[in-house]
Amino acid sequence: MKLFSLSVLYKGHAKVNLLKAAYELSSFSYFQRSSIQEFMAFTGALIVERSVLGNRSSVKEKDYMCHVHIRDDGLSAVLIADSEYPQRVCFSLLDKVLDEFSRQVDDREWSTGTPDSIRFPLLDEYLSKYQNPREADAITRLQAEVDETKIILHNTMDSLLQRGEKLDDLVQKSEDLGQTSKTFYKTARKHNSCCKMM
Template sequence: MKLYCISILYKGLSKANLLKAAYDVSSFGFFHRTGVQEFMVFTSSIIVERTNKGTRASVKEQEYLCHVYIQEDGLAGVVISDHEYPTRVAFTLLNKVLDEFSMQVKNIDWPSGSPATVNYTALDGYLAKYQVRATQSLDVVFNDNESLIEDGIIFSVSKLLELIC
């Protein structure tokens, strides 16, 4: 379960404008990292350009799953992950990031902004935090299911003993 990229874009009339992004390409070979990162930028832009405002969608691209959310004001977020990453967690992350970004960066700067000019530094932290959070969420679900199964078995055995005695 891996989260590779979080990007924030502005959907203009003709094209998408990348405002800020964070990447985790550490699982790729050293010489492939730049190419993978460029692929993620390109894919994010294309998905935002082809998705309507006010829409959430998940798009499969090769072995990746791209989750996109475009607000009515044109602010868009894209999360690129593997297929195991929980969709609900990805969209929760997008909501949180876009809300925070829209409070910190003026919407007048969105059409002309770039990663170098936009002052928003939280994406790397979110990338690391939600990398761990998804794993913890699954661990909690697994442990809860495991304890329910154990409790059910113990309950069944104790009920059986009551019936016998």
């Protein structure tokens, strides 16, 4: 699971404006990174441009997922991840980014701002922090713990079933032993009846 790009854009009446972006492209070769970064910025702007206000959606392209959240006021966020990354965590991150951005950056800068003029260092922090969804998101962490507990319980049931088969053998042997003991007791009683004192 990997996040590659997280960007904040503004969908105005005339055009889409990229306000800030963060990238994690270390899995690509050094010579590919600038082209991939440009492609991700272009893709994010295109998705925002073609989507309606108040929309959340995900677009699949080969092994990548582009998640977008466009608020009614035009402020938008795009997250590009691999297809394995949990969608619920993506939209949780997008909500958090949009809330923080609108608190820290004046809305008058949204239509004219550029990635160089907008200060929003949290974007890089969020992209780094959310690389592992288990650590960043409490619900994902709890779900992982529940899944691990299921595995432990399943392994325990398997061991009980194996043990249960052995217990069945022991129970059968004890029943056989019980019959042998009863026969021995009856025989011993019969033999000892002549020695009974009156």
